Amino acid sequence: MNGDGITRQVSVERLFADNQARLGMTWLAGRQGGNKVLTGEADLKPTVGQVGHMNFIHPFRIQILGAAELAFLRGQDEAAARASIDRLFSADLVAVTVANGETVPPYLVEQANAHHIALFSSAQPSPHLVDVFRLYLSRMLAEVTTLHGVFLDVLEMGVLITGASAIGKSELALELISRGNGLIADDIVEIYRISPDTLEGRCPGVLRDFLEVRGIGILNIRTIFGETAVRPRKLLKFIVHLEDHSHDSFSELDRLQVNATYQEILGVPIRKVTIPVAAGRNLAVLVEAAVRNFVLNQRGIDSTKEFIERQQKLMDDGN
Numbered sequence: 001m002n003g004d005g006i007t008r009q010v011s012v013e014r015l016f017a018d019n020q021a022r023l024g025m026t027w028l029a030g031r032q033g034g035n036k037v038l039t040g041e042a043d044l045k046p047t048v049g050q051v052g053h054m055n056f057i058h059p060f061r062i063q064i065l066g067a068a069e070l071a072f073l074r075g076q077d078e079a080a081a082r083a084s085i086d087r088l089f090s091a092d093l094v095a096v097t098v099a100n101g102e103t104v105p106p107y108l109v110e111q112a113n114a115h116h117i118a119l120f121s122s123a124q125p126s127p128h129l130v131d132v133f134r135l136y137l138s139r140m141l142a143e144v145t146t147l148h149g150v151f152l153d154v155l156e157m158g159v160l161i162t163g164a165s166a167i168g169k170s171e172l173a174l175e176l177i178s179r180g181n182g183l184i185a186d187d188i189v190e191i192y193r194i195s196p197d198t199l200e201g202r203c204p205g206v207l208r209d210f211l212e213v214r215g216i217g218i219l220n221i222r223t224i225f226g227e228t229a230v231r232p233r234k235l236l237k238f239i240v241h242l243e244d245h246s247h248d249s250f251s252e253l254d255r256l257q258v259n260a261t262y263q264e265i266l267g268v269p270i271r272k273v274t275i276p277v278a279a280g281r282n283l284a285v286l287v288e289a290a291v292r293n294f295v296l297n298q299r300g301i302d303s304t305k306e307f308i309e310r311q312q313k314l315m316d317d318g319n
Contacts, residue, residue: 003101008039008040008121008140008141008142008144009037009038009039009040009141010032010034010037010038010137010140010141011035011037011238012033012034012035012037012038012094012095012118013034013035014034015035015038015095015133015136015137016118016120018136018137019132019133021052022132022261023122023128023129023132024122024123024124025097025120025121025122026120026121026122027118027119027120028098028109028112028119028120029109029112029113029119029123030095030112030113030115030116030117030118030119031118031120032116032242033094033095033112033115033116033117033272034098034118034264036094036095036117036118037094038050038061038062038094038137038141038142040142040143041201042140043064047059047075047314048061049061050062050133050134050137051064051130051134051137052064052130052132053065053066053068053069053130053136054072054088054124056084056087056088058223059088059090059092059093061092061093061095062094062095062096062097062133063065063093063095063097064087064096064097064099064126064129064130064133065096065097065098065099065102066099066100066102066125066126066127067100067102067126068100070098070100070102070103070105072084073105073247077113081105081107082107085105085107085108085111086111088108088111089111089115089117093115093117094117094118095117095118095119095120096108096112096117096118096119096120096122097119097120097121097129097130098119098120098122099121099122099123099124099125099126099129100123100124100125100126101121101122101123102121104121105117113283124260131148137229138194139192139194139200142193142194142200143192143193143266144190144191144192144193145187145190145191145265145266146188146190146191147160147162147188147189147191147265148162148187148188148189148262149161149162149163149169149187150169150170150172150173150183150185150186150187150189150211151184151185151186151201151203151234152176152177152181152182152183152184152185152235153183153184153231153234154176154181154196154238154287154288154291155181155288155291155292155295156296157186157237157238157291157294158201158234158235158236158237158238158240159237159238159239159291160189160201160236160239160240160270161173161239161240161241161242161287161289162239162240162241162242163241163242163243163244163277164243164244166214166279167244167277168242168277168283169219169242169296170186170211170212170214171213171214172242172283172284172287173186173211174211174213174219174281174285175284176287176288177211177221177225177229178225179284179288182229182230182231183191183209183211183221183229183230183231184201184202184203184230184231184233184234185201185202185203185207185208186203186207186210186211186212187207187212188203188204189201189202189203190202190203190204190206191236191265191266193266193267193268193296196268197234197268198235198268199234199235199236199265199266199268199270200233200235200236201210201235201236202232202233207270208232209221209222209223210232217227225267228282236265236270237270237271237294238270238271238290238294239270239271239272239273239275240272240273240275240287241272241273241274241275242274242275242277242283243274243275243276243277243278244275244276244278245276245278261273261274262296271294271297272317273290273294275287276289
């Protein structure tokens with residue numbers, strides 16, 4: 001489901017077209033099965049998986065037949081082999097792929113045509129097919145929501161910059177890009193949950209490469225700064241929220257930030273820092289410093305904690 005409650009799906013025909021060149025796939029039979037669709041994990045029965053090696057107990061919607069599976073079928077007599085192939089064609093099956101360049105049993109071709117189930121072949125090893133299909137489906141069928149902000153690759157870290165309208169998100173993004181960082185999306189950011197604890201940010205196709213800066217207009221970042229200034233996607237790891245603070249408000253801030261704050265997106269907590277916006281503050285430097293500090297935190301190095309411990313030690317020694 002996405003943020004608006006719409007179920008994401010991908011057709012077998014689309015799956016084949018998107019992976020044909022990469023996997024050297026051939027569509028052998030069951031052409032009428034191209035309009036069958038795969039949906040997200042949440043819509044599957046508990047006993048059914050998306051893709052995997054031939055399995056009758058816990059069937060997959062895409063069954064992969066590799067060297068071991070074909071050897072199993074060849075080791076049976078004709079009646080038993082036919083019975084095994086018949087068992088493949090459950091109500092949940094949408095496609096069968098024969099891997100490793102194995103010879104495809106003629107009865108499998110017959111049944112694929114009879115049941116209108118797509119039958120593919122590939123010279124690639126079966127474990128590789130499983131990995132590629134799983135990654136592809138995790139991206140295509142991921143839960144998705146949209147957020148307002150600017151999504152950047154800052155020092156190889158996916159950073160979402162949020163804040164009120166006209167607070168300066170795009171201007172900050174432009175300065176960060178000029179410092180060698182990369183733009184993924186401006187204004188509307190599509191966030192996909194590609195695994196239980198991993199979010200990936202992408203840009204809607206119509207907005208790709210563009211950044212709006214008040215007073216200048218729409219800028220094509222790829223054209224102005226070159227190919228390396230834009231990225232197609234990035235894992236979301238960090239959120240920087242910009243807030244407008246008067247000089248009086250600065251004194252009320254938690255200057256030590258002892259307790260880390262998080263924002264939950266699609267059920268995944270993402271580390272968040274709030275940076276006050278005021279005249280004379282170099283926000284690009286502050287964002288890069290915040291990202292560097294976050295990376296250190298991930299490695300178990302906490303500057304704030306180290307400072308507090310040093311102060312405590314001095315106080316203890318003084319006593």
